[in-house]
Amino acid sequence: MPILVNGQPREWTAGLTVSMLLEEMKFSFPLKTVFVNGKRIPKSEHSRKTLSDGDKIEVIHMMSGG
């Protein structure tokens, strides 16, 4: 079962952390908040938080621009 990132399926690999996922997806915009299965994961925990198969991840980018 894949993980869902903002509703889009994505392959899951064992040991995948929030930080690794954000890097893989090139989600570099700093004003964003990550929720895993509805629970907010503070930035300080991104590198420690490992994702499980089937997790639903929301990476909410706050608006910006001009």
Next chain:
Amino acid sequence: MIKVTIDDKRLEVEPGTTIMAAAEKAGIFIPRLCSHELLEPYGACRVCSVEIEQNGRTKVVTSCNYPIRSELTVRTNSERATKTRSMVLEMMLARWPKVKVVKDMAAHEGITQARFSHPLVDNNENACILCGRCVNICRNGVRQNVLSFEGRGSSRQVSMPYQQVPAECVGCGACEWICPTGAIKMIDDPNGSADWDRIRRAGMVVTRELILFDDDQCQMRRKGTSNLVDVMNDYDLLPVHNYRFGSHPDAKFVQSEVFASKFVTNGLPDGCALGCDMACAHAADDFELQTGPDKGKRVIVDGPEYETVGGSTNMGIFDPRWILEMNYYCDNYGIDTISFCTLMAFVMECYENGILDKEKTGGLELNFGAKDAAMEVLHQMARGEGFGLVAGQGIRRMKKKFAEEYGADPKFLQDIGMEAKGLEYSEYVTKESLAQQGGYGIALKGAQHDEAWLIFMDMVNKQIPSFEDKAEALHYFPMWRTWFGLNGLCKLPWNDIEPEDNAQEKEPHKVPKHTQAYCDFFAGVTGREVSADDLITMSERVYNFQRIFNLKMGFGTREHDAIPYRSVGPVTEEEYLSRQDRYDEQLKELEGDSVAGMSTAEKLQMLRKHREDRYAKLLDAVYLRRGWTSNGIPRIETAKKLGIDKVDGLVELLKEHGAH
């Protein structure tokens, strides 16, 4: 984690946590005066002194700036600790006996009156107690360095250079806000606002966040809007080669750090808005020009903003020095960098497609990346000469000329000429965000993103999937962002810095705490209480009036909300193939496996039909949400609801265009 014991309470803390923070975690209060959440602790007042024991040795330290690095025992109430604090506070109480915060802290230590008199006794209840908070926030928080201490010993005082307000003071009021005694008073509001205090309190909401979070958020103070260059390149949104692509490996040569570390030396506010401590406008000092009438001069270049850099990558130019030179000459010639870059990107694509050649450009080879030739066109535009006379007319007129005089295919020119309502597009690739396509197309002034920037909400977050969701966003945000224009305010402090808990809000994309600050600001200026909904209504009235004004001038119907296909999807096979996986997958979702055997040309056509239908449906949904007809005309009942129907001739004009 490190074990620490504070007054017999045991807890574990992250390495580097200060004793004061650890004590707060344990529910133990330590008195303090100079300490504040916005300031790096600096241990000046010594009121927070505590005794620590480590490896059998004890000493007194200031708890606000003592980092816990290894196992530690802290005693806040040992004899040595209380004696140290009492001594400090008794001295302060003797000198400033009427200052409330001194009396409160002294009372916490059981002192209500000093046992001795002080030679410098000051009975003012708002006396300055030399805690240094104001100096610290000005230097390290707001980064203006206007305030400092002068003198030593008994003559020490807080001062400004030569006792005068210097130009660097932005009047932000952070010093007054952070002063614990009320010693600093901002001069009365010269503009006669209803509630000056309320305005400054609203401003401090953002000032506080800038100090605490900007370095980890957008770095507006250090980098300004050019921070977005790197981000847009990562998200495939940075225009390259006339919006054909959204990223380029050479973007690293013009990323924000290049400008911040190598060119931008002027960290002071540029006068964009006095009192703004975001101060995101930057300048490159001592920049030597290589071309044009000021060749050889060393100048200050005000910028570059994101759009100026994004416009350059759109032309395939990745040279920071060229960007600064173009920025300087655009500013000095009175030419908008966005329009210049976007029209030049169009010219370059026309050149690469043989629509233009050296004969038509006066000998200039204008391929993508031709920076010297592009700079020459800029100078020619300013002089009103040569090909500059053609390019300077903008994309809309060039399209007509190239079709009529050069025999170019008008349909292809329409597809790649990135303008709407005659205004050149700003610098974002919108192909994967339908909502943003609407943001550009429906915008009243033409293809500008300042009414709505919805790409992240739509394309990345997938928060507005349905047509109704997108229409709601294309109602709310253009109205909200119009409000800033109505009030002469910049919108960057609204959402380029955000509260720490914004993500937990019900509607975080609206940044509710900042919206409330703007309500306070409005009420503080006018004396009229307003809600967030009231602000939208103000804009809706003006916005609809502007739409009707467009109508009167021949621009306000559905046909004028049309956009070039380059902003909707891939125009050429090359573009399709550059993101083939993405487009193939989208077609497969729409049409099933039948797309597998199709040629690229067939797939391009199918995708185009789907995307153009989708844009038409978006217009329908937005017009419906705004109370407009399917031709994009405000309905008469909408005009009535907004109270603009009494304007002479307005209802007749709407009726003429089929509104009812």
